[in-house]
Amino acid sequence: AAGVIQSPRHLIKEKRETATLKCYPIPRHDTVYWYQQGPGQDPQFLISFYEKMQSDKGSIPDRFSAQQFSDYHSELNMSSLELGDSALYFCASTEDRVADTQYFGPGTRLTVL
Amino acid sequence: AQTVTQSQPEMSVQEAETVTLSCTYDTSENNYYLFWYKQPPSRQMILVIRQEAYKQQNATENRFSVNFQKAAKSFSLKISDSQLGDTAMYFCAFCTQGGSEKLVFGKGMKLTVNP
Incomplete structure (x- = not known):
């Protein structure tokens, strides 16, 4: 079965640089969630989209923005990167925003030097 | 606000x-x-089991089962016949x-299965 695809899998950036993370949900899934997992921590919700509209927002810094496109893939744009942004970024998708099971991608490991 | 508490940071079992x-x-x-997710060393987040609060019957998935106590707001996971994986x-x-x-997670618990 098709899974959630995230790219790139690993990303190394310098402080103050910009990064773009991409997420391709499971086919027919119209809802996408982004989570950030710091070292030794639990995943924290950043933002979600349903049918290309933002549906909820969590602890996402103003330096970050995201959108969902017409093909339902989503991109997380991160600017003015800080050392503390180093983390594993997960994308998850569901077929229906009403609390269906979220299936996670493999994550993008971002390292900021 | 919803909170999730996992009070055992680490366990080991044979x-x-x-x-x-x-x-x-x-x-x-x-x-x-309610959900249990597993995160092996690969860091992939894998769904183990899910429980709808309106269902009284406890969910089971092969060796994994839950004990859902809604009144006590408790949701424990039982793993039978533990495997190294x-x-x-x-x-x-x-x-x-x-x-x-959005999913609200607990802090997680590290399980080690020993041979």
């Missing part, structure tokens, strides 16, 4: 034994979902139904 992971949560909602971080997670569907 292969083939049974182990129970505890989780409690706090919410004023009546309709919600069960070694992972286990996260308990909660989401409301019909409102904000």
Whole structure:
């Protein structure tokens, strides 16, 4: 079965640089969630989209923005990167925003030097 | 705000034994979902099992079962016949139904299955 695809899998950036993370949900899934997992921590919700509209927002810094496109893939744009942004970024998708099971991608490991 | 608590940071068990992971949560909602996710060393988040709050019957998936006590707001995971591949971080997670569907995770518990 098709899974959630995230790219790139690993990303190394310098402080103050910009990064773009991409997420391709499971086919027919119209809802996408982004989570950030710091070292030794639990995943924290950043933002979600349903049918290309933002549906909820969590602890996402103003330096970050995201959108969902017409093909339902989503991109997380991160600017003015800080050392503390180093983390594993997960994308998850569901077929229906009403609390269906979220299936996670493999994550993008971002390292900021 | 919803909170999820996993009070045991770490456990170890021998292969083939049974182990129970505890989780409690706090919410004023009546309709919600509970999940257990497994995160092995690869860091992939893998769904283990899910429970709908409106269902009285406890969910089971092969060697994995839950003990859902809604009144006590308790949601424990039982792993039977533990296998080496069960070694992972286990996260308990909660989401409301019909409102904000984001997952709220507990801090996780590291399970080690020894040969």
